[in-house]
Amino acid sequence: MTELxxxxxxxxxxxxxxxxxxxxxxxxxxxxxxxLFLPPAILLFTIFVILPMGExxxxxxxxxxxxxxxxxxxxxxxxxxLFNNAAFTQALWNNGTIILVSILIQIPLAIxxxxxxxxxxxxxxxxxxxxxLPYVLADVAAGLIWRFVYDGDxxxxxxxxxxxxxxxPYVLADxxxxxxxxLAVVVWKYFGFHMMLFxxxxxxxxxxxxxxAEIDGATGWQKFRHIxxxxxxxxxxxxxxxxxxxxxxxxxxxxxLTAGGPSNSTQTMVTFLYTYGVTRMQVGLGSxxxxxxxxxxxxxxxxxxxIFMRND
Amino acid sequence: xxxxxxxMHPTPATKLYLYVALSIIAVLVLIPLLxxxxxxxxxxxxxxxxxxGLPSTWHWSNYTDILFGDRYWRQMVNSLIIAALxxxxxxxxxxxAAFTFAHIRFFxxxxxxxxxxxxxxxxxxxxxxxxxIRIRDLGLLDSYWGVVLPQVAFGLGxxxxxxxxxxxxxxxxLFQAAFVDGCGYIRFFWYISLPLARPMIATVGIISFVxxxxxxxxxxxxxxxxxxxxxxxxxxxYRGEYGTNWQLxxxxxxxxxxxxxxxxxxAQKHIIAGLTAxxxxx
Numbered sequence: 033m034t035e036l037x038x039x040x041x042x043x044x045x046x047x048x049x050x051x052x053x054x055x056x057x058x059x060x061x062x063x064x065x066x067x068l069f070l071p072p073a074i075l076l077f078t079i080f081v082i083l084p085m086g087e088x089x090x091x092x093x094x095x096x097x098x099x100x101x102x103x104x105x106x107x108x109x110x111x112x113x114l115f116n117n118a119a120f121t122q123a124l125w126n127n128g129t130i131i132l133v134s135i136l137i138q139i140p141l142a143i144x145x146x147x148x149x150x151x152x153x154x155x156x157x158x159x160x161x162x163x164x165l166p167y168v169l170a171d172v173a174a175g176l177i178w179r180f181v182y183d184g185d186x187x188x189x190x191x192x193x194x195x196x197x198x199x200x201p202y203v204l205a206d207x208x209x210x211x212x213x214x215l216a217v218v219v220w221k222y223f224g225f226h227m228m229l230f231x232x233x234x235x236x237x238x239x240x241x242x243x244x245a246e247i248d249g250a251t252g253w254q255k256f257r258h259i260x261x262x263x264x265x266x267x268x269x270x271x272x273x274x275x276x277x278x279x280x281x282x283x284x285x286x287x288x289l290t291a292g293g294p295s296n297s298t299q300t301m302v303t304f305l306y307t308y309g310v311t312r313m314q315v316g317l318g319s320x321x322x323x324x325x326x327x328x329x330x331x332x333x334x335x336x337x338x339i340f341m342r343n344d
Numbered sequence: 345x346x347x348x349x350x351x352m353h354p355t356p357a358t359k360l361y362l363y364v365a366l367s368i369i370a371v372l373v374l375i376p377l378l379x380x381x382x383x384x385x386x387x388x389x390x391x392x393x394x395x396x397g398l399p400s401t402w403h404w405s406n407y408t409d410i411l412f413g414d415r416y417w418r419q420m421v422n423s424l425i426i427a428a429l430x431x432x433x434x435x436x437x438x439x440x441a442a443f444t445f446a447h448i449r450f451f452x453x454x455x456x457x458x459x460x461x462x463x464x465x466x467x468x469x470x471x472x473x474x475x476x477i478r479i480r481d482l483g484l485l486d487s488y489w490g491v492v493l494p495q496v497a498f499g500l501g502x503x504x505x506x507x508x509x510x511x512x513x514x515x516x517x518l519f520q521a522a523f524v525d526g527c528g529y530i531r532f533f534w535y536i537s538l539p540l541a542r543p544m545i546a547t548v549g550i551i552s553f554v555x556x557x558x559x560x561x562x563x564x565x566x567x568x569x570x571x572x573x574x575x576x577x578x579x580x581x582y583r584g585e586y587g588t589n590w591q592l593x594x595x596x597x598x599x600x601x602x603x604x605x606x607x608x609x610x611a612q613k614h615i616i617a618g619l620t621a622x623x624x625x626x
Contacts, residue, residue: 061528061529061530062448062450062529064529064530065443065444065448065529065530065533066444066448066450068440068530069440069441069443069444069533070440070441070444070456072436072437072440072441073437073438073440073441073460073500073504074441074456076437076493076496076497076500077459077460077463077497077500077501079478079493079497080475080478080493080494080496080497080498081462081463081471081497081498081500082459082462083474083478084471084474084475084478085466085470085471085474087471087474087477087478088470088471088473088474091473091474098473098476098477145366145369148362148365148366149366151354151358151362152354153354153359153362153363155363155366159366159370160616161609161612162370162373162374163369163370163373164612164616165373165377165605165608166373167619168554168604168605168608168615168619169558169601169604169605170557170558170560170575170576170601170604171558171560172558172560172576172579172580173576173579173597173600173601176579176580176583176593176597177376177377177380177597178376179583180376180379180380180383180590180593180594181376181379183590185392186388186391186392186395186590187395187590188375188376188379188395188396190392190395191394191395191396220372220373220376224373225619225620228616228619228620229620232620277467280467281467281469283469283560283561284558284560284561284576287560287580288580288583302467302469302561305469305472305473306472306561309473310472310473310476310565315473315477318472318473319473319474322469322470322471322472322473322474323470325466325467325469325470326466326470326471329465329466329467329470330465330466333464333465334465
């Protein structure tokens with residue numbers, strides 16, 4: 033930026049921002065750019081992101097059916113109702129389980145596959161493509177496909193159990209099993225994305241470190257445990273971050289699979305919001321769910337970034 | 345443990361292990377997709393007796409009936425219009441904002457950038473009810489814009505961040521050379537920044553296209569009339585109507601995800617890079 037100094041004396045420096053760049057002759061075009069380039073983004077973002085979020089906080093204190101303006105102030109009643117509602121606590125619990133499974137099953141699976149695909153063998157590209165394929169499909173389509181797979185009358189589970197000679201399990205209709213069925217679809221759909229993150233992470237590891245360890249007689253597991261995994265640290269943290277954020281907003285996939293049933297056993301926060309807030313137009317209650325989700329997301333995002341991703 | 349290094353040229357035993365393990369996973373990924381596609385060719389009775397294998401007689405009519413009806417095409421066109429508008433608006437609005445953040449220092453720019461980054465932290469679902477009321481009060485309910493505008497707004501945080509980082513990494517000399525030639529900000533943006541940012545335009549474009557194409561909750565809440573339905577809404581309705589006739593639902597699902605799969609295989613490099621690198625870089 034130092035080269036800018038000579039011609040910049042020709043023009044008056046604009047306003048209070050006396051930075052090097054602001055004194056460049058280009059400064060003359062600054063105002064029109066600011067007035068032309070920023071407002072569309074600010075307007076859109078404020079109207080459709082920030083204001084609705086603020087309104088959610090406001091509406092959550094009212095009992096309101098969405099028509100006219102909110103009149104009936106109920107204080108924190110909506111939150112009270114929410115946390116005493118068995119379906120909502122089940123939803124919170126389910127969201128937690130989904131996060132846990134994403135981290136404990138999906139990420140190790142993704143690392144394992146990424147390590148395998150790092151070998152120089154034929155067909156690596158094809159495998160990578162296949163594993164990533166579910167990720168580009170819509171959640172809704174994945175959900176419907178698996179609804180067929182799980183179907184006790186026509187689907188693959190029906191055929192499988194007939195083949196094994198056992199009674200057909202109606203997994204999606206079973207209160208205890210349904211959530212695991214959903215979890216399997218989550219892993220099926222998203223492991224490829226995490227695998228790609230780890231493939232990128234592995235590529236950035238300096239091969240000479242591993243070679244040095246090998247010369248020193250390190251076994252494969254030792255190399256993985258003491259070199260590869262620590263060096264993948266930032267990727268693991270990133271991957272966990274995406275798994276958490278994705279799990280918290282799970283909705284599209286649940287709707288075709290179970291729509292939160294049977295008897296609310298697969299409800300997540302967002303399906304709960306939809307079922308109880310949107311379809312019944314209970315704006316106050318639905319907004320309260322939104323606020324809870326918002327607080328969880330922001331706390332996790334801030335906390336996680338502060339604690340784990342400081343150095344990334 | 346498998347490890348990328350010592351086995352750069354793996355032994356036959358390792359190779360066997362790799363292929364077996366990878367193939368098992370690949371089969372688990374592909375079987376649901378293949379049975380769906382093949383199921384669309386079967387009759388309901390055969391679906392019950394033989395869900396895995398090839399159909400004994402290929403019922404092309406399941407597919408052709410859908411392809412010759414206008415329902416499928418209408419939904420595809422709706423999704424395409426909404427996705428195209430979303431991509432276009434996201435690119436224009438976020439590139440312009442990112443350009444000012446990258447090149448112009450102004451009072452409060454740091455604060456304003458952080459303001460946009462709040463949008464990265466929570467999903468549209470959190471504010472879905474107020475969003476619905478806002479769209480209704482604006483009279484945009486049941487219109488493409490009612491879906492497009494919130495989608496663009498919620499994508500802005502990520503897109504602005506990606507563009508800003510890219511613009512900032514362009515060499516400074518370009519800027520000086522351009523201004524010596526008497527080029528202003530706007531022309532610099534149009535003739536130099538944007539053409540050079542083509543890879544980032546592709547990344548942001550792919551992210552917002554895939555997001556919009558697959559999006560379900562916003563269209564579900566904003567669109568009422570079936571003539572405006574996007575395909576994710578469409579398959580849910582179709583499956584609801586023909587719930588017991590799985591073979592029709594399967595054919596419909598196959599046809600709706602077919603464009604995604606074809607485009608994915610054609611442009612896989614760009615799509616994978618866009619969807620993962622985009623995530624990493626932000």
